[in-house]
Amino acid sequence: MDNKLKSETSKYDAIVIGTGISGGWAAKELCENGLKTLVLERGRPVKHIDDYPTMNLDPWDMEFRGDPTTEQKARQYKQARTGYVVKQDSRHWFVDDFEHPYNEKKRFDWIRGYHVGGRSIMWGRQSYRLSDLDFEANKKDGYGVDWPIRYKDIAPWYSYVEKHVGISGEALGLPQLPDSIFEPPMELNCVEEHLKEQLAKNQERVLTIGRVAHITGDTPHEGRGKCQYRNRCRRGCPYGGYFSSNSSTIPAAERTGNMTLRPHSIAYEIVYDANHKKATGVKIIDAETKEKLEFEADIIFCCASAMASAAILMQSKSERFPNGLGNDSGELGHNIMDHHLGSGASATIDGYEDKYYKGRRPNGIYIPRFRNLGDKKSEQKDFLRGYGYQGGAGRRGISEHVAELGYGAEFKEKLLEPGPWRMHLGGFGECLPYHDNKMTLNYEKLDEWGLPTITFDAEWKENEFNMRKDIINQAVVMLEKAGFKDIKTFDRPAAPGIGIHEMGTARMGRDPKTSVLNKYNQIHSVPNVYVTDGACMTSAGCQNPSLTYMALTARAANHAVKQFKAAQS
Incomplete structure (x- = not known):
């Protein structure tokens, strides 16, 4: 133990590092199964509803109608360059x-949120299951290593979390896109319905409404209400209409009385006991003191989170693990994947002016994957693997088309007229x-807490760039x-992240020589x-992955509980 290191409180049954999508689920499952659990969050506390300061603001309630100042942009110059972090x-x-x-060394857009709930507050909420097409891909085409699980192993856990x-x-x-347990679907608009019908008739392709983590039905969800169609989700939803750790899993863990939540706690090392061949605890730095x-x-x-978890393991060095905890394979920190997006096409359509x-x-x-499904067609x-499309149709306003001569009565009349319908299709491809x-x-290069930077x-x-060409071509054809x-057409490849x-x-993976974790997400050697x-994740699929993180976490937590209780008996 460091000379400056202090021990606080008694030993816990479990420690969870992080409070985002995965950490929230780990906390909920461990606590509900009776384990006294310490939950560590490096950022500030955020309580559902109380700590959503902009949840009800309109643009005119904010300075500069919500646009950031030059100074604010400068403080978030990497976050803002994506175009994602732009509004107050x-x-x-x-x-x-x-x-x-x-x-x-090469551009990487690392978008982060350090607070209780993590990115579960501002995630995109698109929620899709992976299939055996994804779990078997590495083995079939030789990239990466074989997943140690298949769809049948995780399917019950998808259902459980859904x-x-x-x-x-x-x-x-x-x-290629297994169904979930669904709340009622949101409605397509008339132009989306038109494209859906034409795709089914002319190209045997499927268009559906996105699968999204929003409550739309009457099934009770403790402490949460239905989606109100405000589309102010990433401000924090006071209704709990969409899923977040703050509105759902963290309160569930808290209700058990078994959770101790400690914000401002930067985990930097998992302590390893070579004599007992196991981890014994976690070292943290109090972010404030x-x-x-x-x-x-x-x-x-x-x-x-993928990068922060890897960094913690890499910093957890010992005589047994000189290159990081569990890093016998040398794969820790490698095999970074993300989904590439920003390629596709948009177009207008005649008709529907009265709608x-x-x-x-x-x-x-959402248009599910239709490439490389395992058949010749x-x-x-x-390119290997595949992609899906996300997008939608809407009516543009006409303000950009109105010149100064339009001011006056004619201008006011035109303001009430919506613009033409435009359909947007953006690819979402596997890396x-x-x-x-x-x-x-x-x-x-150390941060202000003396820890190494990533x-x-x-x-x-080449595979991703070839896929992008097909994404654009097929969007045009459809x-x-x-x-x-x-x-x-458009093609903005940006960078991973x-x-x-x-x-x-x-x-x-199956082999400790080529992977870090086993089929239950345990470090092979710890x-x-x-x-x-x-x-x-062993491969990425082309589907949004958060639902898979949730299912894997619930599965792993319940496995851990069984192991813990067996050891206690």
Whole structure:
């Protein structure tokens, strides 16, 4: 133990590092199963409803109608360059890039939120199951290592978490996109319905409403209400209409009386006992006082996010693990994956001028993967794996078309007329697990708590760029065949991180020589440490991954509980 290290309180049954999508689920499951659990969050506390300062503000309630100032942009220059972190209504959820620096050998857009709930407050909420097409992909095409599980292993856990989360969507019966347990689907608008009909008739492709973590039905969800179609989700929802740790799993854990939540706690090392061949606790730095503390537990869940979890493991060095806890394979920090987006097409359509829509639907459309499905018809020679589309249709306003001469009565009349319908299709593609896409720790550039900063060295490669060409081409073909016009393509590849789905830095696998975690998300050589956030992913699929993190976490937590109780008896 460090000379400056203090021990605080007694030993816990379990420690959970992180309070986001995965950490919240780990806390809920461990606490509900009777384990005294310490939950560590490096950021500030955020209580559901009480701590959503902009949840009800209109644009005119904010300075500059919500646009950030030059000074604010400068403080979040990496966060803001993506175009994602731009408004005052939610910028407070995203980190200050000067306070939390990182390094880039190649551009990497690391979008972070340090507070209780993490990115579960401002996530996109699109929720899709992976299928055996995804779990078998690495084995079949030779990239990465084979997943140690298959769909049948995780399917019951998808169902388990979906009942708690509330997933609005439509059953399709597609093998490449297994159905969830659904709340009622949100409605497509008339132009989306038109494209859906044309795709089914002319191209045998499916368009559906997005599967999104919003309550839309009458099934009770304790402490949460229905979605109100405000589309102000990432400010924090006072109704609890969408799933977040703050509105759902953290309160559930708290209700048990078994949770101790400690914010402002930066975990930096998991302590390893070589004599007993297990982890014994977690070292933290108090973010406010900079005091170092150590907490003990029998079970540790590392759920800090893919990059942060990998960094904690890499810093957890000992004589047994000189390169980081559990890093016998040398794969820790490697195989970074994300989803590449920003390619596709948009177009207008004639007709439907007499139709509009009501409310602000916090959701779009989804076109499931139709490439490389395992048959000759869908096989592509230029790229492996596949992609889906997200997007939607809407009516543009006309203000950009009105010149000064339109002022006066004519201008006021035109303000009431919506613009033409425009359909947008954006691809969402899989990235292969490349070993040389990696992160390392820089011990020469330390943060304000004296910890090493992360350096990213990752990029899209030929397979992703070839896939993007097909994404654009097929978007054009689908829109043309459906009668759309004024088609405009786009291709903004940006860099890994742009999908905000970082994965793969401590992957699951069958062989300890080529992976970090086993089939239950345990570190192969330190089985009382579980890693269940994006770090554990062996491949990425093309679907949004958060639902998979939840299912894997619930599965792993229940496995840990059984192991713990068996050891106690």
